[in-house]
Amino acid sequence: MSCNRTLGRTLWRIAGLLLAVLLLLSVFAAQSLAQTGSGGIELLSSGVTSKFQEGILFDAEVRSSAEIEEIAVRFRIGQREIGAYEYLEPDEQSGGESVRASVFYRTNTSARYIAPGTIITYSFEVTDVDGNRLDTEESEYIYHDDRYEWEEITNGIVTVSYHGPVSFRAEELLDATVQTLENMGPLLGAGVDDPIRITMYNNWPEMRPALPPDSVTTRRELITEGQAHSPEGVLLVLGGAPRASGIASHEVTHILVHRAGEGSLGRVPSWLNEGLAEFGNIQPGDSYDRALLRAIQRDDLLPITGMNGQPGTPEDVIIFYGQARSIVRFMVEEYGAEKMRELMATIKSGKNYRNAIPEVYGITPLELENQWRDSLGVPHRNLPDAESALPTALPTAALSLLSIDALRQQGSGATAVPAAAATVAPERTATPAPEATAVPQPTTVPTAVPAAARAEQVAGTAVAALSEMERENGEGSGGSCGIPTRGGIVEMSSVALLVGLAWLWARRRAGN
Structure with a gap:
């Protein structure tokens, strides 16, 4: 009786081993079929290699009765929602049937950096010129820092x-x-x-x-x-x-x-x-x-x-x-x-x-x-009021052009208003600006000119006249010449000085 029980246990063990072998063979067969696409495209080998600090090398060797057209790799980095897709470049080809290809995915920039320890999930996609296609099963690779044994x-x-x-x-x-x-x-x-x-x-x-x-x-x-x-x-x-x-x-x-x-x-x-x-x-x-x-x-x-x-x-x-x-x-x-x-x-x-x-x-x-x-127990943080957050407007002084008419008014006793006290810029008057007067050429007998007209001529030519005198004498004036202002009011004494200088310059030119 004991012998029969021993024989029975042995048979059950043998049956269990046979069943396990059959299961393993079925798994290998399924994997083999998964690596073979329509038309007989076959994945012979594939791999991923870490080139730490520089990138990841994907490589594959495939075989087909027709010419291989494209080999690509799809991969996902860690748990990112969006994957990547790269085409492999052929390295070798033997009789148009076996092709080895690879691609180097660089990771040495901030945009493409991959941290050590990241899981890379990848698969290959192969097509030939007859339209046959092979999609391999996904595999995982740990992108380790290859400087050390982990x-x-x-x-x-x-x-x-x-x-x-x-x-x-x-x-x-x-x-x-x-x-x-x-x-x-x-x-x-x-x-x-x-x-x-x-x-x-x-x-x-x-x-x-x-x-x-x-x-x-x-x-x-x-x-x-x-x-x-x-x-x-x-x-x-x-x-x-x-x-x-x-x-x-x-x-x-x-x-x-x-x-x-x-x-x-x-x-x-x-x-x-x-x-x-x-x-x-x-x-x-x-x-x-x-x-x-x-x-x-x-x-x-x-x-x-x-x-x-x-x-x-x-x-x-x-x-x-x-x-x-x-x-x-x-x-x-x-x-x-x-x-x-x-x-x-x-x-x-x-x-x-x-x-x-x-x-x-x-x-x-x-x-x-x-x-x-x-x-x-600390004070609240409050947002600033909308009004206090606005910039404060600063008053702007009104500016106006200085014309000969203004000089005439000042000479006749008209009172000028200082620019800083003005609140609104004065409207432009209808009086046309005086036309430019050509510098008169001196003659042997100078012609008398009314004082008012002479002032208009001087206002337009005083600076040029003094500059011409400086060039002829070869001397510097030590400063610029202009019409000085004080509080926005033009001094008539300065105008008289300019008139006198212009007259002396004209007589000198006439004497030459």
Whole structure:
């Protein structure tokens, strides 16, 4: 009886092994069929290679009975909504049947930068001249920093890549990230099932080349301890930093804020984004609280809800973070987590936060800020009145042209009104301006000219006459010649002087 039972168990094991083999063969057959398109196009090999800091190399080798027309690769970077499409260039061709091709996708610019640890999902598309087409199944590739050999730890959702004997640090980052997902995911209404990958560097010289291209000055002056690439679901963390777990916690909250509140239409303002990231930080420091307390004591708080971005000075940036965390804490404690989830969803739908906050909370952003200020016992922030914000008009002095008629009026005893006292510019009179009078050529016997007419001639020629005399004598006058004014009134003594000088110049020319 015992022998029969043993034989029975053996047969069941053999049957189970045969079934497993059949299943494996069916899977391989399905994969083989998936890599063969209509008309017999076949993918012989394919691959992706990281050329870190420069780009990614896609290559493929295909075969077909007809001439290969095009080979292209479709790929999606991380969790971005929009993918990319590139054509491969043929490298070799053997008898028109086998073609090897490749394309190098550059990532060494800010616009095309890809963070280390990003998942690249890709597939190939092949067509031949007969119209046959092959679409391969999607594959995944991890774009690693190829300067190091990486090890990984994961809980299935969060994966930490590290190198060197620092597994204990990697485990701390993993635990901090998982805890933050559990705390902040429900608060924000963010999905926590999509993968998150963390690349941990041991020191700043290791991490600096992995960051997006920036100016050399910025890299020298700043040390980045953490950086979130939210659309890709990727974090870069400086594992040797004193509060590395807090850095990972802060940065992963940015990813959750992006998932809950941002999309093709919606953008979460910086003060709310950073405030939530610090609110979710499981290992916060006290520098932000100290900066906020100093700002309150000096009455130097920032207009936080009215700011479109972060301030420019380092001191104000620290105050900004402290205020942002404090006002987010007030929003959650005063109105609850449900309102925060609703706010994120409303912003993601495409509404500006200035419209989303009144819709969700029933108050304006400024009123929300003033409620927060009330909780701290500090004065309200008020917008300036519309009238006081307008520029003040300044009086403008009226200007008028000086004519010979004005000179005549002054000579006859007419009283001139100073320009500064005039409120309205005088209308142009109907009296035509005097026509230009040609400089009279001197004769041996000068002709007498009435005084008034002589004044008109002098007014038009006095400056030219004096200049001519200076050129003939070769002497400089030491200054410019003109009609001096004082309070807008022309002095007749100056006119008489000009008349005399002009007369002397005319006699001199006549004598020559």
